Amino acid sequence: MHTAQHMLRTGRRGSLHEFAMAYADLRASVPKLGLAWSLASHDVISRYRGSILGPFWITLSMAFMVLGIGFLYSELQHISLQETMPFVALGIVFWGMISLVIIEGCETFVHASGMLSQTSLPMFTFVWRTLLRNLVTLLHHLIIIVAVLIWFGYWRTMNLPLAIAGLVLTLLNVSWISLAVAISSARFRDIPQIVTSVMQFSMFMTPVFWKPDFHSPMMTLVLIYNPFFHMLDSIRGPLLGAQPALQTYVVLIAMAVIGWAVTFSLFALTRRRIVHYL
Numbered sequence: 553m554h555t556a557q558h559m560l561r562t563g564r565r566g567s568l569h570e571f572a573m574a575y576a577d578l579r580a581s582v583p584k585l586g587l588a589w590s591l592a593s594h595d596v597i598s599r600y601r602g603s604i605l606g607p608f609w610i611t612l613s614m615a616f617m618v619l620g621i622g623f624l625y626s627e628l629q630h631i632s633l634q635e636t637m638p639f640v641a642l643g644i645v646f647w648g649m650i651s652l653v654i655i656e657g658c659e660t661f662v663h664a665s666g667m668l669s670q671t672s673l674p675m676f677t678f679v680w681r682t683l684l685r686n687l688v689t690l691l692h693h694l695i696i697i698v699a700v701l702i703w704f705g706y707w708r709t710m711n712l713p714l715a716i717a718g719l720v721l722t723l724l725n726v727s728w729i730s731l732a733v734a735i736s737s738a739r740f741r742d743i744p745q746i747v748t749s750v751m752q753f754s755m756f757m758t759p760v761f762w763k764p765d766f767h768s769p770m771m772t773l774v775l776i777y778n779p780f781f782h783m784l785d786s787i788r789g790p791l792l793g794a795q796p797a798l799q800t801y802v803v804l805i806a807m808a809v810i811g812w813a814v815t816f817s818l819f820a821l822t823r824r825r826i827v828h829y830l
Contacts, residue, residue, distance in 0.1 A: 574820035581676035588677050592685035611692045618644055625761055641700045642788040643760040645693045650726055651751045653686045657730030658737040658744035668827050679731050709793030718786030721804040728811040738829040754780055
């Protein structure tokens, strides 16, 4: 009798029940944000344990990349360093955050398989862990952002509230993408290689280093239908004193609403099986 009741409780009870349980998981993860932050901080620190600079090695290597590419593209494109360096610096820093949240999202559940199988922690805790880990890295890179904005004088014309709004919209989008690839990677272990290749390709199709040109019809299509361009432009544009097009915000809001609706539905339907995939 006890066995039968246990099977009834753990068996599938329909889609509405699955969505209710997924929502319960999301709601239960909110009080666990402190734990997610601790796990994220530990992940960053553990990578550089024993080194002198610690996580600031990431910032140092990023700074050298910014200097190298900034000077190179200034000469190749015959654009002044005053204009090229801030554009490249902010592009590299924020593209790094966007791409790493998505790429590392592939391992969200795989790396947490031990904790998921031995504890009752909400699965969304580990999604927030991936997101917060890359926000910790972004906080280290603030040194580069602040230095560039002050040195080249953009602090006088930047629109910080609008840039923060763009960052929030970008995080809303990369978080559902991260969750989607996490679910897919738990089931299919080829997904991380595919995602890495797609992000490498996307980096060259997105104006991270090069200036966007809307005079070419083909390039205009590439930019309009490239979600990463809208993410990057919503943050970098206001910091450089530019006003992103209204279309950028429409695209990001639509992506966030539709993306979260579809991905949350996928999570609800696969939540019980993710641990078994691992």
